[in-house]
Amino acid sequence: MKTLQxxxxxxxxxxxxxxxxxxxxxxxxxxxQKAKITNAYEQAFQMNSRQLILNWGPVGGxxxxxxxxxxxxxxxxxxxxxxxxxxxVYVRTPKDGGNAFTQLFRDFIxxxxxxxxxxxxxxxxxxxxxxELERTLRASNISEEFTKAIIKLGDDDEQTQRIxxxxxxxxxxxxxxxxxxxxxxxxxxxDFVKFxxxxxxxLTAETTKxxxxxxxxxxxxxxxxxxxxxxxxxxxxxxxxxDTINEKFTLFLNFTLSEGxxxxxxxxxGEALWSxxxxxxxxxxFKVSDGIxxxxxxxxxxxxxxxVEFFPFELSAIEVLLKTLPTALLTPREINKKMNALLMYxxxxxKTQISTQVVSNFESSILSE
Amino acid sequence: xxxxxxxxxxxxxxxxxxxxxxxxxxxxxxxxLLKKVKSLTIKHSRTIADEIKRNKAIDKREALxxxxxxxxxxxxxxxxxxxxxxxxxxxxKAGDRGEKExxxxxxxxxxxxxxxIIYLSxxxxxxxxxGHLREIMFAFPYYQIWSSFEVVLFLYFSFSRKFFDYTRALxxxxxxxxxxxxxxxxxxxxxxxxxEISMDEFSSRIQKVREEAQNxxxxxxxxxxxxxxxxxx
Numbered sequence: 184m185k186t187l188q189x190x191x192x193x194x195x196x197x198x199x200x201x202x203x204x205x206x207x208x209x210x211x212x213x214x215x216q217k218a219k220i221t222n223a224y225e226q227a228f229q230m231n232s233r234q235l236i237l238n239w240g241p242v243g244g245x246x247x248x249x250x251x252x253x254x255x256x257x258x259x260x261x262x263x264x265x266x267x268x269x270x271x272v273y274v275r276t277p278k279d280g281g282n283a284f285t286q287l288f289r290d291f292i293x294x295x296x297x298x299x300x301x302x303x304x305x306x307x308x309x310x311x312x313x314x315e316l317e318r319t320l321r322a323s324n325i326s327e328e329f330t331k332a333i334i335k336l337g338d339d340d341e342q343t344q345r346i347x348x349x350x351x352x353x354x355x356x357x358x359x360x361x362x363x364x365x366x367x368x369x370x371x372x373x374d375f376v377k378f379x380x381x382x383x384x385x386l387t388a389e390t391t392k393x394x395x396x397x398x399x400x401x402x403x404x405x406x407x408x409x410x411x412x413x414x415x416x417x418x419x420x421x422x423x424x425x426d427t428i429n430e431k432f433t434l435f436l437n438f439t440l441s442e443g444x445x446x447x448x449x450x451x452x453g454e455a456l457w458s459x460x461x462x463x464x465x466x467x468x469f470k471v472s473d474g475i476x477x478x479x480x481x482x483x484x485x486x487x488x489x490x491v492e493f494f495p496f497e498l499s500a501i502e503v504l505l506k507t508l509p510t511a512l513l514t515p516r517e518i519n520k521k522m523n524a525l526l527m528y529x530x531x532x533x534k535t536q537i538s539t540q541v542v543s544n545f546e547s548s549i550l551s552e
Numbered sequence: 553x554x555x556x557x558x559x560x561x562x563x564x565x566x567x568x569x570x571x572x573x574x575x576x577x578x579x580x581x582x583x584x585l586l587k588k589v590k591s592l593t594i595k596h597s598r599t600i601a602d603e604i605k606r607n608k609a610i611d612k613r614e615a616l617x618x619x620x621x622x623x624x625x626x627x628x629x630x631x632x633x634x635x636x637x638x639x640x641x642x643x644x645k646a647g648d649r650g651e652k653e654x655x656x657x658x659x660x661x662x663x664x665x666x667x668x669i670i671y672l673s674x675x676x677x678x679x680x681x682x683g684h685l686r687e688i689m690f691a692f693p694y695y696q697i698w699s700s701f702e703v704v705l706f707l708y709f710s711f712s713r714k715f716f717d718y719t720r721a722l723x724x725x726x727x728x729x730x731x732x733x734x735x736x737x738x739x740x741x742x743x744x745x746x747x748e749i750s751m752d753e754f755s756s757r758i759q760k761v762r763e764e765a766q767n768x769x770x771x772x773x774x775x776x777x778x779x780x781x782x783x784x785x
Contacts, residue, residue: 242759280730407765408737410571410730411723441763443770450773451766 185530190495190537191488196481197522202248208256209484211515212469212477213245219464220249221260223433227395228267231430235459239438239448240466243516246437249466250399257397268394270295270386276402280413284420285353287400288375292351301344303386304337311390319388323427325381328367329374333381335363351378376420380427387431397433404439407451418455425459441511469513474505477515478522495529496537503542524549556592556668559658559695561651562603563674565596565618567700571727575715582700582724585707585716595623595661597630597653627663630656637688648678651685655692662694669695672703674732700728701772709779718780725772733765 187195199206210217216238223236238246253260254271261269272295277286292300307316313334320330335347343363349355353369360368369378387394400421406414425434436456440448449457469477478501483489493501504525508517528545529537560568568583575585587594601622605615633656634642642652651673658671671689673679679686679697689697698706708721737758744754 404762404766407762407769408730408734409726411726413730414726415723439762440766447766447770450770 185533185535187530188487189535190526190530191491192482192485192495193487194485195523195526196478196485197519197526199248200516200519200523202251204251204255206251208248208252209481210252211480211484212473213466213515214476216245216249216464216466220253220435223435224253224257224261224269224395224397227397227431227433228264228393233425233429233431234433234461235425235436235456236433237436237438237448237452237460237463238466239440239463241441241468241511241514242439243514244439244466244468245515246439246466247401248515250401250435250437253397254399264393266392268389268392270394270396271399272396273399273401276400276405278405278408280406280409280417282372283409283413283417284372285375287417287420288379289352291379291398297348297351300382300386301336304334305339306337307385307388308334308337316385316388320381320384323380323384323429325377325384325427328365329378329381332365332369333378333385335365336382338363372416372420373423376423377427380424383428383432395431395433397435399435399437401437402439403436403452406453414453415455418453422455422459468510469515469518471502471505471513474508474513474518475501477518478505495535497539500537500539500542503539504545507546555666556589556670557658557661557666558586558592558594558670558672558698559623559654559661560594560596560600560621561654561673561675561679562600562607564672564700564703565600565604566607567674567728567731568703569614570731571724573720573723582703582707585711586703589707589710594621595657596621597650597657598622599653600650603650623657623660625656625660627660633659637691648675648685651675651678655685655689658695659692662692667694670698671695672698672700674699701725701768704728704772705775705779708776709783712779712783718776721776721779722773725769725776729765729769733761733768736761 187193194207196209220236220238223234227234238249240246250273254273257269257271261267272291274287274290274294277283277290279286304316316334317330320333321327325333332347332350335343336351338344338347346355346359346363350360350365350369355368357368360366369375383396383398387396406417409417421434425432436452438448438452440451445463448463475498478496479493482493482496486494488494492498501522504521505513505518508521525537525542525545528548529541532541532544534541565583568586569581572579572581572584574580586592596618601618604618607615630642630653634640634652637655638652641647642649642656654671654673658669661669671679675683677683679689704721704724707716707724708718710716712718712721740749740754740758740761743749744751749757
């Protein structure tokens with residue numbers, strides 16, 4: 184069996200079938216989508232106003248990958264401004280529609296980290312003082328009670344920290360919260376909306392540097408399984424979150440839809456969110472030429488010697504292979520699956536150059552299985 | 553409006569009773585609303601009544617009322633329909649007995665000169681586009697075939713100005729989509745977790761379920777929009 188090195192590769196370019204935080208984040212092809220998302224990040228710093236951007240397209244079309252890519256690469260992507268801080272938070276749409284926003288709230292806290300939230304608020308308390316933080320939150324219509332609670336997240340006292348953490352996760356008793364001067368639990372979905380909005384407002388209210396928060400909510404298509412009450416509650420809560428924060432905040436909603444036009448997305452997403460959308464980024468079905476560009480970028484990144492454009496693949500071999508995929512399956516995920524299998528076949532059969540003949544033999548071997 | 557006969561199966565009965573909204577301070581289901589339609593008579597076979605009563609999801613007291621809707625054959629006995637078009641499979645207690653009996657109910661109504669007949673079924677395996685009873689049903693094109701989704705369209709067109717407005721119609725579509733497809737989604741998750749299906753098969757099938765759910769929501773929402781256009785014109 185040939186090694187990857189014998190095939191001029193440092194690593195298998197097509198091994199990532201499902202994006203994961205430990206994956207190789209190489210952006211391949213999809214230049215328009217990358218440029219639009221990059222622009223959204225730039226715009227967030229040029230204008231204060233909030234953005235709601237809808238990424239939609241087929242399954243395996245690169246939406247989740249885009250979320251991970253920008254989450255884990257934004258420090259490299261936006262290095263020119265040391266005074267700027269990018270906060271990325273990624274969560275998935277809760278599978279269960281009952282109290283979905285409450286779940287989303289807790290997923291946000293876990294994804295960004297309670298410790299980081301606590302440290303940011305503590306640092307701001309020390310530098311700006313409690314009154315200034317109160318003024319900031321009250322100016323955004325965060326209630327007095329929740330303002331108090333959010334500021335307590337940055338409290339030094341160990342007991343207060345323990346109780347306020349329980350309060351956020353819904354496990355504090357009424358007696359416990361009274362001990363730290365609070366009188367109202369986080370209960371209804373609007374409470375969680377205001378509380379999360381307050382946290383985001385403080386995280387982006389930094390005065391020593393410009394901070395912007397980019398919140399990615401993946402798999403919004405799962406809302407189709409919610410009943411009407413859950414659907415309305417969840418979509419209206421997200422809308423209220425966006426309206427309450429209203430600046431220094433960008434929300435990306437990833438939505439899977441194989442076919443359809445704007446009206447279809449509007450029906451599926453609901454009026455509440457559609458009405459707040461700034462623009463959408465379409466992760467369109469690939470043409471074969473898009474697939475070739477995608478493969479080229481990945482191969483190039485992992486080649487040991489990249490003086491020969493596609494080596495160990497021949498361009499014609501990639502083209503033939505991509506044409507075996509039905510149009511609906513011409514997506515990054517399906518291309519990765521197919522190219523990964525082809526590469527494995529070539530290695531197992533001691534091929535060092537992947538030609539159309541190898542593709543043909545590979546296809547026959549699949550049929551004979 | 554001349555009298556409409558709606559021949560309902562157990563599956564549709566369950567779907568239409570699955571969620572309620574408040575009407576005149578009472579919890580009201582789509583089935584309750586269908587019963588309220590003055591010119592509509594709900595009928596079904598004895599087997600369907602028994603199936604409904606056996607279903608644990610149904611309130612027992614309510615289920616007993618279902619007996620009032622059992623159809624008594626007028627023109628030909630059930631055995632005649634069974635022998636001539638179902639190869640005695642009803643008597644042999646083979647599959648889809650209730651749906652077959654309901655076809656016989658619809659045919660008997662037609663022979664009794666009741667010409668506005670709806671065959672209401674959500675049992676896709678038996679009566680859906682590719683259902684195994686579909687060929688028999690095609691031989692007797694004397695009734696309309698509805699699912700619970702068509703009931704929502706009917707209620708909206710009939711009562712949009714009274715108690716079933718645009719928002720309620722759209723909400724009902726969402727509730728039906730949620731009920732029908734969430735169950736399919738959870739079934740696949742269970743099969744994946746018990747290793748009954750592979751991860752690849754799960755991914756492919758879950759995608760199809762989601763696409764089907766999206767298609768239903770869009771298709772029926774668009775139909776409600778069409779009705780709204782007509783009502784508003």
